[in-house]
Amino acid sequence: xxxxxxxxxxxxxxxxxxxxxxxxxxxxxxxxxxxxxxxxxxxxxxxxxxxxxxxxxxxxxxxxxxxxxxxxxxxxxxxxxxxxxxxxxxxxxxxxxxxxxxxxxxxxxxxxxxxxxxxxxxxxxxxxxxxxxxxxxxxxxxxxxxxxxxxxxxxxxxxxxxxxx
Amino acid sequence: xxxxxxxxxxxxxxxxxxxxxxxxxxxxxxxxxxxxxxxxxxxxxxxxxxxxxxxxxxxxxxxxxxxxxxxxxxxxxxxxxxxxxxxxxxxxxxxxxxxxxxxxxxxxxxxxxxxxxxxxxxxxxxxxxxxxxxxxxxxxxxxxxxxxxxxxxxxxxxxxxxxxxxxxxxxxxxxxxxxxxxxxxxxxxxxxxxxxxxxxxxxxxxxxxxxxxxxxxxxxxxxxxxxxxxxxxxxxxxxxxxxxxxxxxxxxxxxxxxxxxxxxxxxxxxxxxxxxxxxxxxxxxxxxxxxxxxxxxxxxxxxxx
Amino acid sequence: xxxxxxxxxxxxxxxxxxxxxxxxxxxxxxxxxxxxxxxxxxxxxxxxxxxxxxxxxxxxxxxxxxxxxxxxxxxxxxxxxxxxxxxxxxxxxxxxxxxxxxxxxxxxxxxxxxxxxxxxxxxxxxxxxxxxxxxxxxxxxxxxxxxxxxxxxxxxxxxxxxxxxxxxxxxxxxxxxxxxxxxxxxxxxxxxxxxxxxxxxxxxxxxxxxxxxxxxxxxxxxxxxxxxxxxxxxxxxxxxxxxxxxxxxxxxxxxxxxxxxxxxxxxxxxxxxxxxxxxxxxxxxxxxxxxxxxxxxxxxxxxxxxxxxxxxxxxxxxxxxxxxxxx
Numbered sequence: 197x198x199x200x201x202x203x204x205x206x207x208x209x210x211x212x213x214x215x216x217x218x219x220x221x222x223x224x225x226x227x228x229x230x231x232x233x234x235x236x237x238x239x240x241x242x243x244x245x246x247x248x249x250x251x252x253x254x255x256x257x258x259x260x261x262x263x264x265x266x267x268x269x270x271x272x273x274x275x276x277x278x279x280x281x282x283x284x285x286x287x288x289x290x291x292x293x294x295x296x297x298x299x300x301x302x303x304x305x306x307x308x309x310x311x312x313x314x315x316x317x318x319x320x321x322x323x324x325x326x327x328x329x330x331x332x333x334x335x336x337x338x339x340x341x342x343x344x345x346x347x348x349x350x351x352x353x354x355x356x357x358x359x360x361x
Numbered sequence: 362x363x364x365x366x367x368x369x370x371x372x373x374x375x376x377x378x379x380x381x382x383x384x385x386x387x388x389x390x391x392x393x394x395x396x397x398x399x400x401x402x403x404x405x406x407x408x409x410x411x412x413x414x415x416x417x418x419x420x421x422x423x424x425x426x427x428x429x430x431x432x433x434x435x436x437x438x439x440x441x442x443x444x445x446x447x448x449x450x451x452x453x454x455x456x457x458x459x460x461x462x463x464x465x466x467x468x469x470x471x472x473x474x475x476x477x478x479x480x481x482x483x484x485x486x487x488x489x490x491x492x493x494x495x496x497x498x499x500x501x502x503x504x505x506x507x508x509x510x511x512x513x514x515x516x517x518x519x520x521x522x523x524x525x526x527x528x529x530x531x532x533x534x535x536x537x538x539x540x541x542x543x544x545x546x547x548x549x550x551x552x553x554x555x556x557x558x559x560x561x562x563x564x565x566x567x568x569x570x571x572x573x574x575x576x577x578x579x580x581x582x583x584x585x586x587x588x589x590x591x592x593x594x595x596x597x598x599x600x601x602x603x604x605x606x607x608x609x610x611x612x613x614x615x616x617x618x619x620x621x622x623x624x625x626x627x628x629x630x631x632x633x634x635x636x637x638x639x640x641x642x643x644x645x646x647x648x649x650x651x652x653x654x655x656x657x658x659x660x661x662x663x664x665x666x
Numbered sequence: 667x668x669x670x671x672x673x674x675x676x677x678x679x680x681x682x683x684x685x686x687x688x689x690x691x692x693x694x695x696x697x698x699x700x701x702x703x704x705x706x707x708x709x710x711x712x713x714x715x716x717x718x719x720x721x722x723x724x725x726x727x728x729x730x731x732x733x734x735x736x737x738x739x740x741x742x743x744x745x746x747x748x749x750x751x752x753x754x755x756x757x758x759x760x761x762x763x764x765x766x767x768x769x770x771x772x773x774x775x776x777x778x779x780x781x782x783x784x785x786x787x788x789x790x791x792x793x794x795x796x797x798x799x800x801x802x803x804x805x806x807x808x809x810x811x812x813x814x815x816x817x818x819x820x821x822x823x824x825x826x827x828x829x830x831x832x833x834x835x836x837x838x839x840x841x842x843x844x845x846x847x848x849x850x851x852x853x854x855x856x857x858x859x860x861x862x863x864x865x866x867x868x869x870x871x872x873x874x875x876x877x878x879x880x881x882x883x884x885x886x887x888x889x890x891x892x893x894x895x896x897x898x899x900x901x902x903x904x905x906x907x908x909x910x911x912x913x914x915x916x917x918x919x920x921x922x923x924x925x926x927x928x929x930x931x932x933x934x935x936x937x938x939x940x941x942x943x944x945x946x947x948x949x950x951x952x953x954x955x956x957x958x959x960x961x962x963x964x965x966x967x968x969x970x971x972x973x974x975x976x977x978x979x980x981x982x983x984x985x986x987x988x989x990x991x992x993x
Contacts, residue, residue, distance in 0.1 A: 222555065224551065224555070227633060229554070229578075230554060256537055257534060257537045257538065260530070260534055260536070260537045261530050261533070261534045263530075263555070264526050264529035264530040264533055264555075265533060265555040265556060266392050266533060266556050266557065266558055267533060267536050267537040268391075268392075269555060269558075327628065411770050412769070412770065413766060413769060413770065415990075432772075432773075432774055435770060435771065435772050435773075435774050436772045439770070440766065440767075440770040442763065442766035442767065444763065446762060446763040446764045446766055446767055447764070447767070448674055448764055449762075450673075450674060450676075451670070451673055451674060455670060455673050455674075459670045460771065462670065462781075463768075463771035463772060463773050463778060464771055464772035464773065465772050466772070499767075506772065
């Protein structure tokens with residue numbers, strides 16, 4: 197796999213080009229796959245405002261050099277962010293932040309909580325235990341994601357994990 | 362293109378088989394970890410790949426069909442052996458000079474640049490460098506040849522954590538810059554997941570697991586549930602390794618891509634690479650091998666010498 | 667590669683260089699002194715007088731034994747060169763594991779082996795060729811002088827001159843290289859090289875060389891250095907005379923025949939007694955088996971030729987072995 201050389205034409209080695217606002221770290225004991233950790237850190241930075249649309253994500257080569265991880269992993273993380281619509285790659289330049297994570301306003305959040313509680317009560321009455329609820333949720337989540345992907349609307353949706361424990 | 366392709370490769374020393382019936386295909390553009398306990402045959406396999414040893418049976422081809430050890434193969438493969446042997450009385454400068462004289466392609470400015478970055482003095486004898494510096498010097502000499510395939514035989518065994526980190530970072534940077542394929546052997550499992558995207562597990566001279574890390578992780582699950590129910594599901598589940606407590610058990614199972622539903626009452630978790638490797642190493646009889654990666658498994662490799 | 671080979675083996679090569687240099691200096695100084703002394707001895711007039719004979723005798727007595735010692739020491743030089751310059755080159759690669767680097771470079775192991783050995787081989791052969799020229803010049807007054815110093819064919823000097831010294835050095839080098847690649851450990855390879863080269867040198871000098879051409883047999887009693895006398899025996903009335911007969915014939919004058927060539931005078935022996943002359947007067951004929959000095963260059967080319975062949979074969983075997991296996 198030939199990784200696109202980012203900024204190869206414009207800046208040389210050692211030249212202080214635009215440095216990305218964030219710096220990645222790895223938690224090897226967390227059990228979370230490496231690429232997912234990178235994705236989560238970008239989303240976290242977006243939520244907290246460290247990253248704004250137009251900012252450049254760290255160059256793959258720099259991430260690799262500082263964390264000593266496989267470039268494919270970084271590539272995968274950035275591709276995931278692109279799929280979620282949070283980032284976009286510019287050929288020869290790098291990967292840039294495209295959108296922020298939509299912040300759901302507090303009253304909206306409270307309303308969603310209430311609806312969810314109601315649903316859970318209904319499911320419990322129907323005889324669905326906790327594992328069943330989770331399985332059902334994952335299944336519907338998958339369908340929803342697929343339908344959104346085909347409709348072409350990407351929106352940051354938070355971490356996605358299979359088999360939420 | 363497959364950077365390494367073997368067909369029923371075997372190597373014996375006297376009556377002992379260090380490697381037997383090894384059939385592999387390692388695609389280009391990957392960082393492949395060759396994992397296994399000591400004596401599993403890792404060094405033997407790597408020696409066969411770089412042409413230091415000759416097969417007793419079977420075949421090995423590299424870089425898309427070239428015979429291992431042939432001039433075409435030697436040109437495109439750089440090897441750093443265990444304990445990174447260097448000429449102790451020569452300086453880094455001498456070694457650069459020597460490597461340039463021994464190879465068609467050698468990027469002297471790259472080598473000089475990296476050594477300066479790493480703070481390795483050019484005029485000090487190799488014997489006076491630290492273990493970490495020696496390893497990085499050996500790696501620099503290898504990478505300056507801009508090989509298509511970099512083969513590393515446990516080069517980090519003697520390095521402290523910081524030196525290990527720098528060593529891996531240098532290799533990964535070369536992968537990012539050059540697209541070089543890497544095959545490295547290790548008996549340390551903890552770093553694997555963030556470095557390797559292809560895994561080969563060797564045990565007792567035989568290949569136990571071979572495949573892309575993503576595929577392996579996607580096709581295995583850990584099921585947690587009551588020990589008493591294991592027998593009920595033994596036929597339905599492809600159990601690789603079972604760990605039983607008195608009441609609760611963890612089963613490492615292999616699943617097909619579509620089914621990930623755990624039996625009722627059981628919970629399914631994703632499995633990490635280290636856990637997967639350990640489980641297979643504990644079960645010598647189990648194997649996870651990909652299907653045929655070439656059209657015809659029976660024909661010889663048609664190696665170009 | 668030659669530069670790198672020098673850098674890598676500089677201690678050993680410097681050592682060998684110092685040794686050869688010291689030996690060359692010694693030979694040169696001896697040679698100069700010897701030439702002066704010989705010229706002085708020859709200037710003695712009249713040449714046939716007893717005084718001048720004594721001067722010449724003194725010259726040879728003084729310098730011949732020195733020369734013999736020097737020649738003896740120089741005989742070990744090819745073996746030392748082979749052991750120190752050639753054996754470690756390949757053996758060390760295997761001993762330290764650096765062959766894992768050398769054999770996986772782009773140009774491959776055969777080219778690497780040749781690039782390492784060739785410059786060294788050329789260097790030591792040229793150096794030893796120059797050395798043998800120096801030796802020949804230095805000991806010219808002594809070698810081959812009728813009746814005195816060693817004949818040119820004699821084992822003490824033959825293989826230090828002409829083309830054979832260089833050929834022995836090259837052969838020793840090839841032995842060292844082969845020892846290095848087969849034994850794969852430096853010290854054992856060096857010992858093996860010393861042993862094989864020494865054995866071969868001794869064997870050639872003592873047994874092989876005299877058979878390069880069929881020896882001549884003559885009854886001429888004046889056969890002496892510079893011709894190479896191989897053996898002497900006696901006949902009487904056309905039949906070989908046994909040691910018993912010779913001893914019996916010499917009994918009256920108290921001389922004991924230790925061998926057919928060596929005689930031990932006893933208490934009753936007159937002064938200046940010449941057993942050979944005595945026996946000749948008493949019906950015995952001395953039969954000498956010898957190689958004439960004129961065959962010097964023929965023998966040089968024969969010996970140089972087979973040594974070169976041995977060297978080439980060993981180099982081919984070394985390269986074959988390098989190719990075949992490593993681990």
